[in-house]
Amino acid sequence: xxxxxxxxxxxxxxxxxxxxxxxxxxxxxxxxxxxxxxxxxxxxxxxxxxxxxxxxxxxxxxxxxxxxxxxxxxxxxxxxxxxxxxxxxxxxxxxxxxxxxxxxxxxxxxxxxxxxxxxxxxxxxxxxxxxxxxxxxxxxxxxxxxxxxxxxxxxxxxxxxxxxxxxxxxxxxxxxxxxxxxxxxxxxxxxxxxxxxxxxxxxxxxxxxxxxxxxxxxxxxxxxxxxxxxxxxxxxxxxxxxxxxxxxxxxxxxxxxxxxxxxxxxxxxxxxxxxxxxxxxxxxxxxxxxxxxxxxxxxxxxxxxxxxxxxxxxxxxxxxxxxxxxxxxxxxxxxxxxxxxxxxxxxxxxxxxxxxxxxxxxxxxxxxxxxxxx
Amino acid sequence: xxxxxxxxxxxxxxxxxxxxxxxxxxxxxxxxxxxxxxxxxxxxxxxxxxxxxxxxxxxxxxxxxxxxxxxxxxxxxxxxxxxxxxxxxxxxxxxxxxxxxxxxxxxxxxxxxxxxxxxxxxxxxxxxxxxxxxxxxxxxxxxxxxxxxxxxxxxxxxxxxxxxxxxxxxxxxxxxxxxxxxxxxxxxxxxxxxxxxxxxxxxxxxxxxxxxxxxxxxxxxxxxxxxxxxxxxxxxxxxxxxxxxxxxxxxxxxxxxxxxxxxxxxxxxxxxxxxxxxxxxxxxxxxxxxxxxxxxxxxxxxxxxxxxxxxxxxxxxxxxxxxxxxxxxxxxxxxxxxxxxxxxxxxxxxxxxxxxxxxxxxxxxxxxxxxxxx
Numbered sequence: 223x224x225x226x227x228x229x230x231x232x233x234x235x236x237x238x239x240x241x242x243x244x245x246x247x248x249x250x251x252x253x254x255x256x257x258x259x260x261x262x263x264x265x266x267x268x269x270x271x272x273x274x275x276x277x278x279x280x281x282x283x284x285x286x287x288x289x290x291x292x293x294x295x296x297x298x299x300x301x302x303x304x305x306x307x308x309x310x311x312x313x314x315x316x317x318x319x320x321x322x323x324x325x326x327x328x329x330x331x332x333x334x335x336x337x338x339x340x341x342x343x344x345x346x347x348x349x350x351x352x353x354x355x356x357x358x359x360x361x362x363x364x365x366x367x368x369x370x371x372x373x374x375x376x377x378x379x380x381x382x383x384x385x386x387x388x389x390x391x392x393x394x395x396x397x398x399x400x401x402x403x404x405x406x407x408x409x410x411x412x413x414x415x416x417x418x419x420x421x422x423x424x425x426x427x428x429x430x431x432x433x434x435x436x437x438x439x440x441x442x443x444x445x446x447x448x449x450x451x452x453x454x455x456x457x458x459x460x461x462x463x464x465x466x467x468x469x470x471x472x473x474x475x476x477x478x479x480x481x482x483x484x485x486x487x488x489x490x491x492x493x494x495x496x497x498x499x500x501x502x503x504x505x506x507x508x509x510x511x512x513x514x515x516x517x518x519x520x521x522x523x524x525x526x527x528x529x530x531x532x533x534x535x536x537x538x539x540x541x542x543x544x545x546x547x548x549x550x551x552x553x554x555x556x557x558x559x560x561x562x563x564x565x566x567x568x569x570x571x572x573x574x575x576x577x578x579x580x581x582x583x584x585x586x587x588x589x590x591x592x593x594x595x596x
Numbered sequence: 597x598x599x600x601x602x603x604x605x606x607x608x609x610x611x612x613x614x615x616x617x618x619x620x621x622x623x624x625x626x627x628x629x630x631x632x633x634x635x636x637x638x639x640x641x642x643x644x645x646x647x648x649x650x651x652x653x654x655x656x657x658x659x660x661x662x663x664x665x666x667x668x669x670x671x672x673x674x675x676x677x678x679x680x681x682x683x684x685x686x687x688x689x690x691x692x693x694x695x696x697x698x699x700x701x702x703x704x705x706x707x708x709x710x711x712x713x714x715x716x717x718x719x720x721x722x723x724x725x726x727x728x729x730x731x732x733x734x735x736x737x738x739x740x741x742x743x744x745x746x747x748x749x750x751x752x753x754x755x756x757x758x759x760x761x762x763x764x765x766x767x768x769x770x771x772x773x774x775x776x777x778x779x780x781x782x783x784x785x786x787x788x789x790x791x792x793x794x795x796x797x798x799x800x801x802x803x804x805x806x807x808x809x810x811x812x813x814x815x816x817x818x819x820x821x822x823x824x825x826x827x828x829x830x831x832x833x834x835x836x837x838x839x840x841x842x843x844x845x846x847x848x849x850x851x852x853x854x855x856x857x858x859x860x861x862x863x864x865x866x867x868x869x870x871x872x873x874x875x876x877x878x879x880x881x882x883x884x885x886x887x888x889x890x891x892x893x894x895x896x897x898x899x900x901x902x903x904x905x906x907x908x909x910x911x912x913x914x915x916x917x918x919x920x921x922x923x924x925x926x927x928x929x930x931x932x933x934x935x936x937x938x939x940x941x942x943x944x945x946x947x948x949x950x951x952x953x954x955x956x957x958x959x960x961x962x963x964x965x966x967x968x969x970x
Contacts (some may be wrong), residue, residue, distance in 0.1 A: 296873070329870070331896060489700070492701055523703065
């Protein structure tokens with residue numbers, strides 16, 4: 223195995239692939255990535271921790287074909303520090319040992335037998351569809367912060383993605399809050415897709431997806447793959463039934479508050495500086511043309527913030543976890559709606575830009591009795 | 597107590613003072629800082645954890661004088677997030693409770709009795725001298741990385757500073773390496789100053805010292821203070837005798853290597869990517885017009901680097917801790933000298949820019965027998 227490759231190309235690719243390699247002390251070979259030189263196709267890099275896999279093709283001047291598994295993090299770090307633009311890569315395929323040569327630097331890196339490295343699953347059937355990469359990234363970002371970290375309910379540790387006819391929906395919830403988003407598909411899609419994608423995969427996708435271009439999505443019963451640029455991300459799907467989210471979303475409201483996201487965000491951020499020393503609760507109270515935001519910590523003191531609003535309907539009070547509100551304010555812009563029914567009913571945040579139901583974020587309130595300071 | 601103050605001025609000052617406040621769970625009042633409003637002098641902020649203290653004066657429109665102790669980190673975070681340029685500050689000096697008001701934000705912060713807060717020691721006698729701030733910062737940075745973290749030998753956890761006649765010297769060592777620097781004083785200084793400044797203080801000074809202006813230094817038996825801009829840093833001194841560093845510095849050499857710092861740094865950085873998986877040892881070997889740098893890790897593999905050099909004297913081999921060499925290369929520029937006597941003698945790095953003894957960095961070699969891979 224022998225090839226010459228651009229340092230930049232190789233480093234960029236390693237930087238992507240390394241995210242799919244195991245980082246903990248499981249089988250040492252899973253901390254590696256598989257590197258294959260193919261005269262027709264170029265260099266193929268692939269990493270997987272058995273949950274998620276990423277592969278990438280890059281061009282190179284290949285003199286001799288072959289494949290080897292090398293420790294991913296170490297290879298990435300070495301390539302990053304090399305001085306020159308061109309790297310010569312040679313591997314002894316019997317000893318599983320690679321030589322990386324660049325100007326006056328020579329590295330010998332111990333590898334593993336590529337035949338012992340797992341293959342990525344083939345996800346070529348039964349469903350195949352396309353979506354603009356920027357749109358997929360946006361809807362992931364709009365819901366991913368609501369994924370649960372509680373491993374005892376695996377279905378909540380992922381995002382539900384439903385693609386059906388003209389619409390794609392994404393939902394994530396940890397039972398105390400829920401984020402829901404819906405976008406139009408470019409084309410009417412005949413197959414119905416209804417899968418739960420692991421949190422680790424959606425976070426990786428959010429980092430890797432470009433703003434431009436198209437993503438090809440393929441799904442079978444157990445796996446999903448995303449293909450964009452020369453990168454393919456393959457992930458295991460989470461088995462099980464996602465909770466019926468539709469029944470949680472209120473179909474009515476008693477009041478609607480219209481508020482500038484920037485004002486609300488700054489005020490809640492400040493109030494949470496006090497709240498986070500205690501239970502992280504902020505109390506919201508509409509008073510006609512202003513929203514009062516208050517927090518209290520027995521140690522530190524208290525905060526009182528006022529934000530100008532427009533109110534439709536009656537005045538309300540509600541207590542919520544400040545971080546749940548800040549998470550959604552990070553992904554919204556301009557004016558937003560806060561919809562209220564009562565202090566014990568879900569608190570709903572929507573985008574004002576579209577009156578329809580495209581984005582819904584719901585926070586379960588904290589009962590007044592559960593607070594120390596009420 | 598009541599005053600109006602610029603948000604920016606107050607935040608900058610809090611950001612400095614907070615470094616002197618206790619961060620761990622000792623007495624809660626030590627996590628606070630003392631804030632005093634004085635109509636003639638302005639606002640005085642002071643924090644101390646009893647090891648180090650920092651104070652600062654800032655201007656404000658003071659309506660009512662007074663003093664209070666407030667939690668430092670919380671106050672800093674709140675001021676950072678405030679929206680407006682002008683902050684109104686009011687304190688109830690009987691309840692030790694402050695109100696911070698800014699536009700639509702109102703914070704009530706619980707404080708402490710300022711009479712229970714420690715005073716900074718008075719360091720007005722017996723020695724007082726001046727030094728350019730930029731020069732003090734430079735010599736601290738040239739030696740501070742050699743300070744020991746081993747608390748069982750307290751004198752090595754600080755920098756020895758000796759000011760005598762026309763010279764100021766600084767030395768730090770952890771027994772396995774030593775950094776020594778010497779600069780000319782602006783004026784001949786009559787008093788001899790010979791103190792050990794704690795590592796925590798020199799690191800704080802390095803962050804705070806400006807490039808321009810003058811530092812006033814005052815010392816007594818137990819404390820040292822540094823005065824620059826409107827900031828004063830006061831620190832306890834470390835008691836005890838610093839080891840006799842002069843006897844460790846070799847007065848001869850068998851070979852001198854002249855090498856470009858940048859080349860050596862890049863090569864050692866790369867070799868250390870392998871070395872750090874093992875004992876962090878790199879082997880240096882001069883071969884007439886090149887320096888070969890090698891490292892090996894039984895797991896990962898090996899690195900071989902070559903750097904062009906000029907050699908005066910015979911060829912040598914030596915094994916050292918890669919991080920010790922990288923630390924000094926971070927603070928040197930241009931061409932440097934590597935002076936060698938033998939594989940078991942100290943390895944000495946000097947600046948080429950001045951042939952004199954102004955900067956000496958010494959690394960104790962690792963005996964070949966202590967290496968796995970030799």
